[in-house]
Amino acid sequence: MPQPTVAIVGRPNVGKSTLFNRLVGKRVALVDDRPGVTRDRREGEGKLLGLEFKVIDTAGFEDEDPDSLPGRMRAQTEAAVRDADVALFLIDGREGLTPLDEEIGRWLRGEDTPVVVAANKAEGQAGETGRLEAFALGLGEPFALSAEHGEGLVDLFEALRPFVEREDDEDEAAEDEEGGPLKLAIVGRPNAGKSTLVNKILGEERMITGPEAGITRDSISLDWQWTDPKGETHAVRLVDTAGLRKRAKVDDKLERLSVLDTKRSIDHAEVVVLLLDATRGLEVQDLKIASQVIEEGRALMIAVNKWDVAENASSLFNGIKAALEEGLSQLKGVPVLTVSAQTGKGIDTLIGAALELREGWSRRVSTGELNRWFERAVETNPPPAPGGKRIKLRYITQVKSRPPSFVVFGTRVDQLPKSYERYLLNSMRRDLKLGPVPLRLTMRAPKNPFDDKRS
Structure with a gap:
C-alpha cells in the first residue's frame, strides 16, 4: 500500500520549507527570508508523533502567466495537491490573511483534495489574529503553528491524523518482529555463571570460565541457531557481559570501562536475562540492575x-518472586525461570520464553483495537476531576514499538494523577495481551489559547 501524501501549499515565504525540514527531521529544503527559493516539488519521508507519510514541499503559489517561471511553478503545485491525500495550507499568522491567501483558498475549495489550514509563525500569541482571520477561508478551523520553534505539532498531528493514519499496522509489527536474530543479553553480578551458561548454550567452551570473579571484561556477541521443540530454527545473538558490582566497589578504571560496555549491551539488546545465583538469592544489586x-x-x-x-528450592523461588513484586513496582509479572549452566536444564525453556517476550515487546496494536480498549477503560474508570474541573481524555495512538510507546491526547492531562496512568498501563498489559514488558505512556494536550478562559 503506498504511503499517504501531505502537500504543503501557500504563498511565498510563509514557512513551507521550514515545516518540511521539521517533518523530515533534517535540513533538506533550502530556507531563506527571500520569497521564491523553492521551485520544484521536493519529496521526503515525514514523521510526526508516530504518523508516517510522504510530505511534499511545493513552490510558493503566485498569480502569474502560465508560461512564465512562476506560472510553471504554480502548475507543479497544483499537480502535487491533486495527487495528495491532504493539502496543508499555510498562511503567515503574523501578517494575517492576504488577497493571495484568499485566492489560494478559492482554488483549494474547488479541488477534491481535503485541506487543513495552519497559521504559521505563531510563536506564543503572535499569530492569533491571523489564525482567527483564516476562518474566512471557509476551509474549517485553522490552528496555530510555529514550524521554526516546533510549537503546535500536537494540533498538526490531530489535523493530519484522519487523512494519513493507516490500519495496516500488522505489516509493521511483522517487520519489527522479523527484523533479525533475537538479541539476548545475559547480565548479572560477578560469578553468577553467565559465561558458563553461554558455553552450555553454545555447546562449546567459547568463554573463559573459572572460580575467579570478573574474568569477563568485554561484552562478547555470539551468533547461534536454536531449534525449538517443533523443529523450527531461530537465529539468536547472545551477548555475554561483564559482572555488575555495586558502584561504590568499582574503583578500577578497566572495570569501569567494562561496566559501561555492559550498559551499552543492555541498550542494544531486545531481551535481557538477569542471571541470579541460587546459592545467594536475590540481592539489592540485582534489583538495581533489573x-x-x-x-x-x-x-x-x-x-x-x-x-x-x-x-530449599521451593521457598527460595517464592521468596525471589515476592521480592521482585515488591522491588520492581514499575513492572509486575517479570518472568522468573530456573536453569543450570552446568547441566543445561531449563535452557530451552529460557530461549522459548525470551522469544515470546520479544513478541510482546515488538507488538504494534491496530488503531481500532487500541481505541476500542481505550474507550472501555475510560468508561469503566473515568479520570478524576481535580478542583471540580473535568479531565477529558480524547484518544490514544501508538507512536512506536520496541518497547510499545503510546500517546494519550486530552485536556488538562497535566493534572492526571500517576495512579491513573498506572491504571491505564496495567489495563493495557492485561487486555491487549502485551505481557510483562516496559510500556511508555505520554500525555499530550493541544495548545489552545482559550483553555484558561474556559476554565
Whole structure:
C-alpha cells in the first residue's frame, strides 16, 4: 500500500520549507527570508508523533502567466495537491490573511483534495489574529503553528491524523518482529555463571570460565541457531557481559570501562536475562540492575542459575518472586525461570520464553483495537476531576514499538494523577495481551489559547 501524501501549499515565504525540514527531521529544503527559493516539488519521508507519510514541499503559489517561471511553478503545485491525500495550507499568522491567501483558498475549495489550514509563525500569541482571520477561508478551523520553534505539532498531528493514519499496522509489527536474530543479553553480578551458561548454550567452551570473579571484561556477541521443540530454527545473538558490582566497589578504571560496555549491551539488546545465583538469592544489586534494564525499555526476564544445587528450592523461588513484586513496582509479572549452566536444564525453556517476550515487546496494536480498549477503560474508570474541573481524555495512538510507546491526547492531562496512568498501563498489559514488558505512556494536550478562559 503506498504511503499517504501531505502537500504543503501557500504563498511565498510563509514557512513551507521550514515545516518540511521539521517533518523530515533534517535540513533538506533550502530556507531563506527571500520569497521564491523553492521551485520544484521536493519529496521526503515525514514523521510526526508516530504518523508516517510522504510530505511534499511545493513552490510558493503566485498569480502569474502560465508560461512564465512562476506560472510553471504554480502548475507543479497544483499537480502535487491533486495527487495528495491532504493539502496543508499555510498562511503567515503574523501578517494575517492576504488577497493571495484568499485566492489560494478559492482554488483549494474547488479541488477534491481535503485541506487543513495552519497559521504559521505563531510563536506564543503572535499569530492569533491571523489564525482567527483564516476562518474566512471557509476551509474549517485553522490552528496555530510555529514550524521554526516546533510549537503546535500536537494540533498538526490531530489535523493530519484522519487523512494519513493507516490500519495496516500488522505489516509493521511483522517487520519489527522479523527484523533479525533475537538479541539476548545475559547480565548479572560477578560469578553468577553467565559465561558458563553461554558455553552450555553454545555447546562449546567459547568463554573463559573459572572460580575467579570478573574474568569477563568485554561484552562478547555470539551468533547461534536454536531449534525449538517443533523443529523450527531461530537465529539468536547472545551477548555475554561483564559482572555488575555495586558502584561504590568499582574503583578500577578497566572495570569501569567494562561496566559501561555492559550498559551499552543492555541498550542494544531486545531481551535481557538477569542471571541470579541460587546459592545467594536475590540481592539489592540485582534489583538495581533489573530497574536499569526496565528504564532502558528492554524486555526483562530473571533466570535463577545453579538450581541443581539450590537448598530449599521451593521457598527460595517464592521468596525471589515476592521480592521482585515488591522491588520492581514499575513492572509486575517479570518472568522468573530456573536453569543450570552446568547441566543445561531449563535452557530451552529460557530461549522459548525470551522469544515470546520479544513478541510482546515488538507488538504494534491496530488503531481500532487500541481505541476500542481505550474507550472501555475510560468508561469503566473515568479520570478524576481535580478542583471540580473535568479531565477529558480524547484518544490514544501508538507512536512506536520496541518497547510499545503510546500517546494519550486530552485536556488538562497535566493534572492526571500517576495512579491513573498506572491504571491505564496495567489495563493495557492485561487486555491487549502485551505481557510483562516496559510500556511508555505520554500525555499530550493541544495548545489552545482559550483553555484558561474556559476554565
